Amino acid sequence: MSAQPITLHLLLSRMRVDLNCDLGESADPDRLAMEERIMASVTSVNVACGVHAGSPDVMRRTVLAARLHGVAVGAHPGFPDREGMGRTEGTVPVAEVERLVADQVRALSAVAAEEGVTLAHVKPHGALYHLAARDRSAAEAVARAVAVVDRRLVLFGLAGSPAVEAGLALGLTVAEEAFADRGYRADGSLVPRGQAGALITDEREVAARVLRLVREGTVETVDGAILSLRADTICLHGDTPGADRLARLVRRELIRAGVRLLPVGASDAA
Numbered sequence: 001m002s003a004q005p006i007t008l009h010l011l012l013s014r015m016r017v018d019l020n021c022d023l024g025e026s027a028d029p030d031r032l033a034m035e036e037r038i039m040a041s042v043t044s045v046n047v048a049c050g051v052h053a054g055s056p057d058v059m060r061r062t063v064l065a066a067r068l069h070g071v072a073v074g075a076h077p078g079f080p081d082r083e084g085m086g087r088t089e090g091t092v093p094v095a096e097v098e099r100l101v102a103d104q105v106r107a108l109s110a111v112a113a114e115e116g117v118t119l120a121h122v123k124p125h126g127a128l129y130h131l132a133a134r135d136r137s138a139a140e141a142v143a144r145a146v147a148v149v150d151r152r153l154v155l156f157g158l159a160g161s162p163a164v165e166a167g168l169a170l171g172l173t174v175a176e177e178a179f180a181d182r183g184y185r186a187d188g189s190l191v192p193r194g195q196a197g198a199l200i201t202d203e204r205e206v207a208a209r210v211l212r213l214v215r216e217g218t219v220e221t222v223d224g225a226i227l228s229l230r231a232d233t234i235c236l237h238g239d240t241p242g243a244d245r246l247a248r249l250v251r252r253e254l255i256r257a258g259v260r261l262l263p264v265g266a267s268d269a270a
Helices: 029-039 056-069 094-114 126-134 136-149 162-169 203-216 243-256
Strands: 016-023 044-048 072-076 154-158 174-179 218-220 226-228 233-237
Touching (some): 016 029, 016 072, 016 243, 029 243, 044 056, 056 072, 072 094, 094 126, 094 136, 126 136, 126 154, 126 162, 136 162, 154 162, 203 218
Parallel strands (some): 044 072, 154 174, 174 233
Antiparallel strands (some): 218 226
């Protein structure tokens, strides 16, 4: 019998989860200091690769901070849209997505290797992430890029989306991702930024959502429906107001509930 593709939820207990955060998008000293505080609470970081945001220097500083805090490092490739922080679609044809993603993953991998860090995963950013979550062609291009660079890399994708399906079809290990601080629509997509309910900043509400995701595998949508989804890894955004406090609270509440916080590729013995 041939080996079957692996999703992390087939390997992990429901009472363990990875907590990830998108970082490395700014050289501002205050932002960098906050990102280090966030790293004390999360288990994985997704580092901007210098295209939608960041730079070689910021990439290196973020990798070094992640190494210091013992958190897993992943690439966070995005569209070349610095003005819109990678959240504008249509900047790159789908046919060029594979090259775009592969180039960015290789760029961060090279910086990380110089600092003795091995990349653990890849998570597309912003408009690229959402495009891969609904468009099969874009999802396949992202998955191919990961496979071409290094099949050992875990692909992060929106839970239940084509991004996950495309990674599985190529035999990649895939982590289905849920969001602590973003609103959901009934179809499982995220509420677009700028619309009502898109961003959740109340700390207690975010903590309660994360606990529910881990314990029950459900989240309440903006229209009051209950959505079932897998959560191998849960994202907190680094640019959410008070992200460092939010990450600290979420970590504390998860540990209190008996949930183990581990990077997606770590063994339970770690």
